[in-house]
Amino acid sequence: MGVMALRALVFLVLLGPWAAGAQTPDEPTQRCTRRISQTLGIGYRASLQSLAGATPQSRVRTWLESRDAIATFAGFINARFSPAPGANLAEEGVAAAVRFIVTNKKPWRELFIGRYKINHTNNLITEDPTAPALGYFGSVGWQKRYLGNAPDGLMLTAAYRTMQNTVGLKLLPSAENGEGDVTATGRERAECRGCHFDSPYALDYVARLLPRKVGTGGGARPEKVPVTAQTVFNGVQVRDHEHLVEVLVSSDAFLFRTCRLAFEFVYGRPESACEAAMFDRCVDAFARTGMIQDALASYLEDPQYCEAVP
């Protein structure tokens, strides 16, 4: 009796969840599960087994909390916020910060204005009320990566990355910059000043709010210096570095950027004009809670997401 029962138990365990009366889901359910699990970078078979009769889209919130899904999304954001993979751990703070924010279910804007510190020996993050409200922008690893090469110490690269990360700004270096004069005088030239001085997103003015690069070569480092208020974004007076990032993440452009990123993560492409309604629902959901999970779920839970691929 005991041996028979044990054998039966072993048999049931080997058969797995399908033996417990669970049926293989129908093909549309399998396809939908496959599509979502592929997007999130989570195990398809495990996702399918975890359905237990539920629809895949009803499981999205749970799957978004999985370690693999968070790692995939962190990699995606890192790839969108950085020009290339980091050369060392100190340059990989963005992915670590995303994992920290999503894992701990903090508002997405905290990624940029949260008071936390990144330990670059292991990229572990700890909250620190004494840290500047600059998220990963305040980390030494990030600032060193984007020190730039301006002789006057202005961190122009960091200024650009700050705006690119938060509001999706995209600037292209001038093809006519043949002389390669990176001094303030060189940046004033007609082919350069459009981005450096004349734009509402003027790089030089924004960079004046940031720390300065001191030293040269391998010894170069960022150093906080007193700053004066700058007028940028068509008339907005910005006091300092923290105020700059606060202005950026409080804008409609930040909402737009976040929902564009979420759409690209979910669909692998930007939204089209005819998908505006779906995009607007993401903006509404994200504006309501400030959570990136809600932005992602607004697309993944939409019935159209699984119907889009027959």
Place this chain on the structure above:
Amino acid sequence: MTRSSGSLSLVLFVVFAGCEGAILGPRSDVTAPANGEPGAPAGTPDPAGPGSLQSRPIPALPSTATCTNASAGRGYRGLAGEALEAGRPDVAPLVDNHRPFRNNKDPNSNNWSVITEIARSLGTTTTGDQELTNPGVGAAFGVVPAGWYEESEVGAFAVYVTFQYAFKACDRAFSTTNTTLKTGWFEHTAFAPTQQRAEAFCARTMKAAWLRQPTATELSPCVELALTLDEPDVKKRWALVCASVFASPNFLAN
């Protein structure tokens, strides 16, 4: 050229003929117009100003696309007043949705990969089979560094590698009488293809691989391939047909 390689070339030709080019996801960012450039900002910041969670709704830019009842949506303004929705592709909704296999972790992990999907479709397992756990298969879709992300592309190399791997997996499956294998193949693969057998085999394989019934248009070239392949070994012939199903865009992107 040997007889087998001739068959392989023919099958690959059929596979490529069914492709619509590389599948990859486009990318975009907001491009800031500088003052004085065409399309430069209106010059007035959002009236709600920084600090507002979301400003009042504004109409979107006019669209010339045929959106079939889809809303044009709202307009969004950047910090300089520029229209952020400018540059959206003016195309119908929910097109270009298929995404290729992505191996952002270990290509041989039990997570999503070509290898595990082919095994699932055939009802086989790769466990303990050195030849069927070839790390190069997943890598054909691109290996992304840890902490990074790239949209996969299905190029010629990925199709070729998938075809070769699928041929091996199909051939192995048809040569085994493992009871865990799904039924529906053995009664065909032991015999030379006929119209009826080819239709049943192709429909069965496509349904298993694509997770849906094939259309008549999709079924037809598969049947034709089974009936015209110049491969004397019956099992290999079926395996080539089987592999062509896995090397199609319907399997490689979903």
